[in-house]
Amino acid sequence: AQSVTQLDSHVSVSEGTPVLLRCNYSSSYSPSLFWYVQHPNKGLQLLLKYTSAATLVKGINGFEAEFKKSETSFHLTKPSAHMSDAAEYFCVVTFPLDTGRRALTFGSGTRLQVQP
Amino acid sequence: DAGVTQSPTHLIKTRGQQVTLRCSPKSGHDTVSWYQQALGQGPQFIFQYYEEEERQRGNFPDRFSGHQFPNYSSELNVNALLLGDSALYLCASSLDDRPDNEQFFGPGTRLTVL
Numbered sequence: 520a521q522s523v524t525q526l527d528s529h530v531s532v533s534e535g536t537p538v539l540l541r542c543n544y545s546s547s548y549s550p551s552l553f554w555y556v557q558h559p560n561k562g563l564q565l566l567l568k569y570t571s572a573a574t575l576v577k578g579i580n581g582f583e584a585e586f587k588k589s590e591t592s593f594h595l596t597k598p599s600a601h602m603s604d605a606a607e608y609f610c611v612v613t614f615p616l617d618t619g620r621r622a623l624t625f626g627s628g629t630r631l632q633v634q635p
Numbered sequence: 636d637a638g639v640t641q642s643p644t645h646l647i648k649t650r651g652q653q654v655t656l657r658c659s660p661k662s663g664h665d666t667v668s669w670y671q672q673a674l675g676q677g678p679q680f681i682f683q684y685y686e687e688e689e690r691q692r693g694n695f696p697d698r699f700s701g702h703q704f705p706n707y708s709s710e711l712n713v714n715a716l717l718l719g720d721s722a723l724y725l726c727a728s729s730l731d732d733r734p735d736n737e738q739f740f741g742p743g744t745r746l747t748v749l
Contacts, residue, residue, distance in 0.1 A: 561742060562741050
């Protein structure tokens, strides 16, 4: 079985300060990991993904995440928050290709608020 | 490219009724997955269609069924609706069924069961 835990349901930061959204995963396999963002009334959008290449992954809009196998973590960071970053963020894990299993497993989400 | 489109955007049904939701994938994509997102929760995988076949199914009852057409569009059918089926239903498309491919999501259909 595999699962993903987002450690904070809500995070509030001031504009221009760093963002840290925490994610821990559990998987019997070497996982692929993703971060998706969901803005109100818009579809989920991929921020970045890790698929066993470089452990530090850079995504869109200045976000990046580091895969740490020893800590089973995949935390999302951004050096400086912008008002437009306010949204719901989901950490996602999936099985490796050779398992034949295709489902994405989503965390429960972290709502990021950005204060002016 | 219109991306992934879903219809209708909103739907209100009563318990016991049946509903059909529709999805058109992003141009060039042949794989469609459906997810249910209850209020305040992350999306839950319902099933995935590839080459007009259901390739994998999540932990949902048989009341949830689907179909993929030759043009890769897809339908999600839910029979005997329950109050607990109220949710945002998301369709996602991808280029083939590799699990590490990016899935592109539509805006969803908001289903309310009264």
